Amino acid sequence: MHRPNILLMTCHDLGTRLGCYGVNSARSPHLDRLAGQGVRFVNHFATAPFCSPSRGSIVTGQYPHVNGLMGLVNLGWNWRESNRTIATILRKNGYETRLFGHQHEVRNDCTGQLGFEFVSPRKEHANCDTVTPRLCAFLEDRGREQSRPFYARVGFTEVHRPYHYPHDTDLRTVELPAYAADTPGARQDFADYDADVAGLDAAVGRILAALDQAGLTHNTLVVFTTDHGSPFPRAKGTLYDPGIHTALMMRLPGVVPEGRHITELISNVDLLPTIAELTGSPAPSTIQGRSFLPLLSAGDYSPRSHIFAEKNTLPGDTKRAIRTERYKYILNLEPGPELWLPTDIEGSLSRRDMGNEHLRDRPPVELYDLVADPAETQTLAGRPDLADTETALAEILDQERRETGDPSVAGPIPRPSGEAIQIARAKDGIAERSPFARDGLISGFDL
Numbered sequence: 273m274h275r276p277n278i279l280l281m282t283c284h285d286l287g288t289r290l291g292c293y294g295v296n297s298a299r300s301p302h303l304d305r306l307a308g309q310g311v312r313f314v315n316h317f318a319t320a321p322f323c324s325p326s327r328g329s330i331v332t333g334q335y336p337h338v339n340g341l342m343g344l345v346n347l348g349w350n351w352r353e354s355n356r357t358i359a360t361i362l363r364k365n366g367y368e369t370r371l372f373g374h375q376h377e378v379r380n381d382c383t384g385q386l387g388f389e390f391v392s393p394r395k396e397h398a399n400c401d402t403v404t405p406r407l408c409a410f411l412e413d414r415g416r417e418q419s420r421p422f423y424a425r426v427g428f429t430e431v432h433r434p435y436h437y438p439h440d441t442d443l444r445t446v447e448l449p450a451y452a453a454d455t456p457g458a459r460q461d462f463a464d465y466d467a468d469v470a471g472l473d474a475a476v477g478r479i480l481a482a483l484d485q486a487g488l489t490h491n492t493l494v495v496f497t498t499d500h501g502s503p504f505p506r507a508k509g510t511l512y513d514p515g516i517h518t519a520l521m522m523r524l525p526g527v528v529p530e531g532r533h534i535t536e537l538i539s540n541v542d543l544l545p546t547i548a549e550l551t552g553s554p555a556p557s558t559i560q561g562r563s564f565l566p567l568l569s570a571g572d573y574s575p576r577s578h579i580f581a582e583k584n585t586l587p588g589d590t591k592r593a594i595r596t597e598r599y600k601y602i603l604n605l606e607p608g609p610e611l612w613l614p615t616d617i618e619g620s621l622s623r624r625d626m627g628n629e630h631l632r633d634r635p636p637v638e639l640y641d642l643v644a645d646p647a648e649t650q651t652l653a654g655r656p657d658l659a660d661t662e663t664a665l666a667e668i669l670d671q672e673r674r675e676t677g678d679p680s681v682a683g684p685i686p687r688p689s690g691e692a693i694q695i696a697r698a699k700d701g702i703a704e705r706s707p708f709a710r711d712g713l714i715s716g717f718d719l
């Protein structure tokens with residue numbers, strides 16, 4: 273087989289809110305069809321519950337504290353310029369590399385660090401209506417003249433708040449996830465969110481049609497994923513499953529099995545080495561990711577025993593987590609409230625209806641049985657009958673942190689200069705514009 277083209281589509285804040293992931297009220301026929309034509313990963317997780325660090329892991333195959341991008345670019349975080357990305361690796365192997373639309377790993381005046389030959393204009397909005405025509409035009413051109421294989425990465429700002437597409441949903445039919453309280457505000461909020469999911473799905477449908485029309489479908493690996501969970505309380509910004517459980521689907525006719533779902537634990541650092549192996553490109557030796565290509569080709573594969581996740585985005589809210597098939601262990605490295613809500617959630621209808629119980633003190637350790645308590649509502653940390661389990665997970669986490677040079681082992685992590693000012697401005701902004709943030713109970717920061 274010739275080296276396949278690679279089309280990687282990423283969106284914001286989707287989590288797994290799609291029909292193919294069991295959400296009946298989500299209208300996502302094109303993404304559902306894509307999943308049916310290839311492989312859907314049931315247990316795919318991000319390394320972080322925020323945009324920049326998660327995306328940095330996708331494109332470098334490294335944990336955030338390894339590649340340096342531990343927090344948000346717009347709060348002053350940067351990654352190491354020596355990082356090798358998917359684009360860097362494929363470009364060196366003869367691929368034409370192009371970036372369309374959104375990225376959030378570097379400042380827009382530093383996109384050269386991403387490794388692409390061609391980068392779409394940075395001053396325009398990266399929503400579906402803007403990005404999709406540019407990509408479709410590129411695919412049409414490549415269909416007429418197929419020379420080098422291409423790697424096209426496509427980033428959409430959807431489905432980040434504020435939402436743009438009107439909904440026509442009967443609020444009584446909106447399907448709420450287990451972590452969301454059933455309130456009028458939440459039903460309205462999820463209806464608006466689902467409308468944006470439908471808009472994103474329609475754009476993906478146009479892109480898949482353009483691939484077909486250009487005659488590129490047979491030799492293009494299509495990958496669709498997102499950065500982290502949905503923008504609602506107890507999801508985005510947390511290390512609970514709704515914050516880090518993310519959609520991933522792949523299609524390549526004749527290579528990727530059709531209509532399969534894979535249940536093994538997968539981390540988003542695993543995407544880079546998988547693409548590298550598929551394209552015959554050498555992956556860096558410094559990555560934490562491991563190729564799951566054998567899962568697609570019925571080869572020998574040793575499943576992950578656990579995935580690792582981290583949160584560093586807010587001073588005073590540093591966390592680390594280990595997730596196995598059965599248990600979640602969260603280490604809260606600093607005291608503080610149970611949940612810090614990003615400002616987009618702080619100003620939401622869901623937040624309006626939830627009260628302030630999330631501002632109670634957090635425990636130093638949380639332990640959840642994901643079989644008995646999939647919504648992670650009751651921590652079991654400290655229970656004598658689970659002492660061996662808790663100790664074992666703590667040891668796994670300690671080993672991950674020490675072997676990968678996690679700076680939090682030595683104490684509070686160094687923060688970028690100016691971050692505190694940016695966070696203060698964000699809090700001032702939400703206090704001014706949100707009628708839901710009462711009595712100074714502001715926990716958010718801008719994303």
